[in-house]
Structure formats: C-alpha cells, structure tokens
Amino acid sequence: MRRFEFLIATSCEAPSIESLNELLLGKGNIKSYDHLNGLVIFETLQTASTVESILKKRFSKVKLVGQSSESLIQAAGVAIIGGNKAKGIVRLLEDENGLNIEGTVSGLEKGSYSVSINEYGDISNACLSTGNPVSKASEETPCGILGQVESDGSIDTKFSLNSGRLSIMECIGRSLVLQNETKKIACGIVGRSPGVSENNKKICACDGTVIWEEQAFGPYAVAPPSET
Structure with a gap:
C-alpha cells in the first residue's frame, strides 16, 4: 500500500x-x-x-x-532529468513489490528508451559523466537497468516500471538516465524525496x-x- x-x-x-x-x-x-x-x-x-x-x-x-x-524502508527518491530536448520528472518508491518507477518526460522522439540508474551522481559533463548502469558481480544484465520505455512522440511520455533488483537506498545519490540505442538522451541526480x-x-x-x-x-x- x-x-x-x-x-x-x-x-x-x-x-x-x-x-x-x-x-x-x-x-x-x-x-x-x-x-x-x-x-x-x-x-x-x-x-x-x-x-x-x-x-x-x-x-x-x-x-x-x-x-x-x-x-520498512520509508525513503523515496526523485530525479529532475534534462537533456538537449527532453526534460521531465521521475519518482522512485520502494514497497513490498520492489522499486516502483514513475516518470513523465516531454520532448522524446518516437522510439524505445532504456531507463537506468548509473554509477555516478555526476552531471558535470552532462550525461557523459554518469558512468555505466550499476552492476553487481557476475550479473549478465546490470541491475541498474530498470526497464524499457516506448514513446509515441507525444508531447508527454508517461511510464511506470517495477524492478526488484535495486533498493531505493542504492539509487539515491546516483544518476537516472534515459538512453536510446546510440546515446544518453536525458539524465539527472536521484535525490531523496520528502x-x-x-x-x-x-x-x-x-x-x-x-x-x-x-x-x-x-x-x-x-x-x-x-x-x-
């Protein structure tokens, strides 16, 4: 609940x-x-x-x-993300079903995008300085990859994802990144939400x-x- x-x-x-x-x-x-x-x-x-x-x-x-x-983990997270054209807000909340991710992003072109928690909470060089998706030893697929989002090119793209591979405390302080097949489109640092x-x-x-x-x-x- x-x-x-x-x-x-x-x-x-x-x-x-x-x-x-x-x-x-x-x-x-x-x-x-x-x-x-x-x-x-x-x-x-x-x-x-x-x-x-x-x-x-x-x-x-x-x-x-x-x-x-x-x-038992009462913390929640929020990331204000931006890029050349895309901008939006993504919220993270952990419950008994795992990590729930909700986002609203404007300015996305039609296509598929991965949503990930990357290693570094560093946007000093835009999304290039965020590093790679968080990965734990012996993982074939990095646990930082939260899922895929499909955009139909509408003004706002809304999405809801769920992942059981990361806790909220493993996300806060890192970066949340949207990426297509070739490059990182938008990113922002995950902060603690009230x-x-x-x-x-x-x-x-x-x-x-x-x-x-x-x-x-x-x-x-x-x-x-x-x-x-």
Whole structure:
C-alpha cells in the first residue's frame, strides 16, 4: 500500500472530503485532510500519476508533495532529468513489490528508451559523466537497468516500471538516465524525496505557486544539455 500527500490548490474554496471521495471512485482512501492548507493524504494501490490525473479533472493545480509506503524502508527518491530536448520528472518508491518507477518526460522522439540508474551522481559533463548502469558481480544484465520505455512522440511520455533488483537506498545519490540505442538522451541526480508530512515549504494559500516544479523546474538542478 502506498501513501501520497497531494497539495490541491483552488480559488480559495477548499473541497470537502465527500467531494474528494466521490471523485476518487474507489481509487484511494483519504487518511487525513488539512482544509486550511489544501493538503490531503491518500492511501492507495494506484500509482501517483493515476491519482494525480483523477484530481486534475476537478482541480486546476495538483501537486504531489510527499510519498511513502508500508515498507520498512520509508525513503523515496526523485530525479529532475534534462537533456538537449527532453526534460521531465521521475519518482522512485520502494514497497513490498520492489522499486516502483514513475516518470513523465516531454520532448522524446518516437522510439524505445532504456531507463537506468548509473554509477555516478555526476552531471558535470552532462550525461557523459554518469558512468555505466550499476552492476553487481557476475550479473549478465546490470541491475541498474530498470526497464524499457516506448514513446509515441507525444508531447508527454508517461511510464511506470517495477524492478526488484535495486533498493531505493542504492539509487539515491546516483544518476537516472534515459538512453536510446546510440546515446544518453536525458539524465539527472536521484535525490531523496520528502515523505508524507515532511514537506514544509511555504506556499500561497490560494494557488501554491512556489511548489509546482513540474510546471517550471527553476529551483531544481536540471542536467546540462547532453551530447549531440
């Protein structure tokens, strides 16, 4: 079971618990709700992007600000990735089923891309300095390769992967890389993501302007342009 804390920004009129439950239609259970600050905690088996998309049907601004699971490992990770054209956000959360990876990336051309955790949390020379996918002794396929993503060339490519070969603590501090058959397309350093009720950023009570990093990555470290 996963727990997600969302900030719901409205025009100063907070939704009711009843209206949120009706909107979710069985996709999650509300564990707590802070009407004053617009913070609501859901417990669900769904992915964060599924809950977010449901909420966005009703509210203009919705932001995931914390995540955790029932796993003994409560850490979660996030990577803001960038390249020549591609940019996006990828979140990592470990639960009883392994490492769950959710991403939204814009600017990808149609094709297949591998998603990997690479050796070094170093983007000083763009994606070239991230090293190779993490590998353990005697592995035929590096455990750092998390899976494949198919893009149809749409504005946003959304993906959800699962891997039982790496723990969240083996990812934090390293780099997350998207690569096609010939080169690394986008990358970013995996940082620790706030857990539920750990994000204490100050926000505007009406629209939460300063916390919407998917809309403007400004305060976050984006990888410099990758090699051409």
